[in-house]
Amino acid sequence: MAERVIVLGGGIIGLSCAFEALRLGYDVTVIEPEAFGGQASGAAAGMLAPFTENPEQPDPFFRLCLDSLHLYPSWLADIEAVSGTRADLLQTGSLTVALHEADLLPLQTRLAWQKPFGAGAELIEGERLRRMEPQLAASALAAIYTPAESHVYAPALVAELAAACRKLGARMADHAGGIQAPDLFSAQGIRLETANRGTFDGDKLVVCAGAWAGRYAAAFGFPIPVHPIRGQICSFDVPFGEVKHMVFSSQAYWVGKRNGTLVCGASEDVAGFDRTVTERGIDRLVRWGPRLLPFLGGREPIDRWAGLRPATRDGWPLIGPIPGREDVILAAGHYRNGILLSPATAALVGRMLAGSSPAEAARPFAPDRFAVATWRGR
Numbered sequence: 221m222a223e224r225v226i227v228l229g230g231g232i233i234g235l236s237c238a239f240e241a242l243r244l245g246y247d248v249t250v251i252e253p254e255a256f257g258g259q260a261s262g263a264a265a266g267m268l269a270p271f272t273e274n275p276e277q278p279d280p281f282f283r284l285c286l287d288s289l290h291l292y293p294s295w296l297a298d299i300e301a302v303s304g305t306r307a308d309l310l311q312t313g314s315l316t317v318a319l320h321e322a323d324l325l326p327l328q329t330r331l332a333w334q335k336p337f338g339a340g341a342e343l344i345e346g347e348r349l350r351r352m353e354p355q356l357a358a359s360a361l362a363a364i365y366t367p368a369e370s371h372v373y374a375p376a377l378v379a380e381l382a383a384a385c386r387k388l389g390a391r392m393a394d395h396a397g398g399i400q401a402p403d404l405f406s407a408q409g410i411r412l413e414t415a416n417r418g419t420f421d422g423d424k425l426v427v428c429a430g431a432w433a434g435r436y437a438a439a440f441g442f443p444i445p446v447h448p449i450r451g452q453i454c455s456f457d458v459p460f461g462e463v464k465h466m467v468f469s470s471q472a473y474w475v476g477k478r479n480g481t482l483v484c485g486a487s488e489d490v491a492g493f494d495r496t497v498t499e500r501g502i503d504r505l506v507r508w509g510p511r512l513l514p515f516l517g518g519r520e521p522i523d524r525w526a527g528l529r530p531a532t533r534d535g536w537p538l539i540g541p542i543p544g545r546e547d548v549i550l551a552a553g554h555y556r557n558g559i560l561l562s563p564a565t566a567a568l569v570g571r572m573l574a575g576s577s578p579a580e581a582a583r584p585f586a587p588d589r590f591a592v593a594t595w596r597g598r
């Protein structure tokens with residue numbers, strides 16, 4: 221009989237891990253208190269931008285992001301082959317724009333160290349920049365063009381992953397309501413009780429509860445230092461192709477989607493688990509629009525929403541078994557890059573489920589890196 225894997229949390233990380241576990245032959249159940257992709261994953265702009273997101277140095281996090289970007293095309297093809305629908309991967313490349321001389325030096329530094337990593341990036345100025353992105357403000361001095369970066373439509377990818385998991389035979393327990401674990405490690409293995417979907421038993425558990433992962437700390441007797449950072453984001457009614465690349469400035473980004481929206485994100489603030497959209501959060505995005513893209517002047521967003529990024533103290537995810545329990549794997553805390561990091565995270569979790577010692581690449585993300593002797597979470 222196949223080993224039973226329970227995946228807790230039906231965002232993109234949980235669904236990606238479930239898809240991987242199904243492909244490896246496990247008997248998989250995904251438990252989600254609400255709707256699949258109803259939290260951060262459904263709110264995301266879907267950018268796959270490891271070079272822009274990591275301007276400082278080639279650290280292990282950058283390498284994980286880059287590995288994940290490389291995995292994306294074949295991973296999407298595998299999902300599509302099962303789900304029968306196509307995820308919309310748009311290979312637009314990105315432009316990181318400098319408005320002032322002072323912004324140029326960090327861009328040039330980034331360009332230099334990222335070159336050996338295949339960014340294929342270059343500094344574009346003047347007429348050439350205007351030809352590449354005709355809507356860009358005349359005040360834009362220069363931009364790094366990074367052709368390797370792309371984006372997906374995150375809500376569609378989540379739906380596609382859920383469909384693929386269903387087709388591969390997973391039990392998909394969405395709208396399960398509250399999850400309790402009074403007898404987590406029972407004689408039958410791992411046992412979880414849900415308010416709406418009954419009790420589930422498994423042999424292994426993968427915890428992908430995003431910003432809520434810390435709620436399992438007491439059950440595991442182990443600190444899970446993940447906290448929510450609210451991201452507010454909006455969209456404008458703009459024909460597809462009007463803005464050709466992902467455009468980044470120091471204050472906001474703009475991403476043109478095939479459905480005729482230009483997504484503009486994203487604010488960051490600490491508001492606990494509150495997903496309310498505020499005037500202040502959206503206002504800055506609306507004000508910055510015309511400085512980079514003058515045609516946005518006077519326009520109001522047609523939609524605005526918010527999500528809770530699962531953040532950790534060092535900004536890196538927690539991926540690995542919890543100490544002393546090889547049967548409980550944590551995959552949470554993906555902060556600003558969970559859409560990008562899904563294939564790489566799923567591949568690492570797949571290896572860990574199979575009992576392989578965590579790959580060298582996973583060591584920097586070990587969940588116990590923050591553990592302190594004074595932990596009193598029990």
Ligand SMILES: Cc1cc2nc3c(=O)[nH]c(=O)nc-3n(C[C@H](O)[C@H](O)[C@H](O)COP(=O)(O)OP(=O)(O)OC[C@H]3O[C@@H](n4cnc5c(N)ncnc54)[C@H](O)[C@@H]3O)c2cc1C
Pocket residue numbers: 228229230231232233234251252253254255256257258259260261262263264265266267268399428429430431432435450451452453485486526527528529530551552553554555556557558559560561
């Ligand atoms: C505005 C915004 C823009 C973003 N843009 C990008 C981007 O362009 N590119 C990128 O790579 N990343 C982006 N991100 C980050 C990305 O969305 C996250 O890193 C990613 O979605 C995290 O996925 P997740 O599955 O861990 O979390 P989630 O999608 O939040 O999923 C966690 C799930 O766990 C469930 N849950 C809650 N409580 C429990 C419980 N007790 N037990 C079990 N499950 C529970 C939740 O209901 C939820 O469905 C963005 C985020 C935001 C907010």
